[in-house]
Amino acid sequence: MRPPAIVHFEIIFLISLPLSALMSFIMYEQDFMGMMSDSEIAIDSVVSLIYVAMALWASRFGSNFARWIFTIVTIIGIIGFALTIDEIRRMGPVMVFSTPAYIVLQTAMIIFLFTSDARSWFRK
Numbered sequence: 030m031r032p033p034a035i036v037h038f039e040i041i042f043l044i045s046l047p048l049s050a051l052m053s054f055i056m057y058e059q060d061f062m063g064m065m066s067d068s069e070i071a072i073d074s075v076v077s078l079i080y081v082a083m084a085l086w087a088s089r090f091g092s093n094f095a096r097w098i099f100t101i102v103t104i105i106g107i108i109g110f111a112l113t114i115d116e117i118r119r120m121g122p123v124m125v126f127s128t129p130a131y132i133v134l135q136t137a138m139i140i141f142l143f144t145s146d147a148r149s150w151f152r153k
Contacts, residue, residue: 031088032146038138039088045134046081052127053077059120076102087142093151096142103135 057070080102086095110117110128117124141147 032144032150034141034144034147035088035091035150038141038147039084041134041138041141042084042088045131045138048127048131048134049077052124052131055120055124084138087151091150091153096151100139100142103139107132107135 053073080099083092083095083099083102086092087099110132117128
């Protein structure tokens with residue numbers, strides 16, 4: 030049986046997916062200030078798929094490797110949001126409010142991955 034922290038992690042992850050999709054749609058729609066090439070969009074899509082795979086691999090199979098890859102990708106994403114805050118503001122109120130909400134959800138997910146009961150899940 031999975032520990033409560035892992036269940037909470039997965040619930041928050043599933044809640045964050047529609048928000049992430051909305052944010053991606055807005056960024057692609059506005060073409061991120063005209064700077065995104067097709068290859069960058071493809072790379073973003075691949076990273077998103079890896080992110081989903083690592084989250085599910087960590088929560089369903091207790092993969093410590095997946096937990097760390099998920100954590101690293103999340104931290105890189107948060108840093109990326111911080112570096113592009115001016116562009117995010119120009120994208121409108123939906124992005125201005127959804128970006129901090131998404132960062133809070135991501136931070137909560139990482140916290141749940143490193144609680145004491147979650148550590149036992151990854152040691153099995």
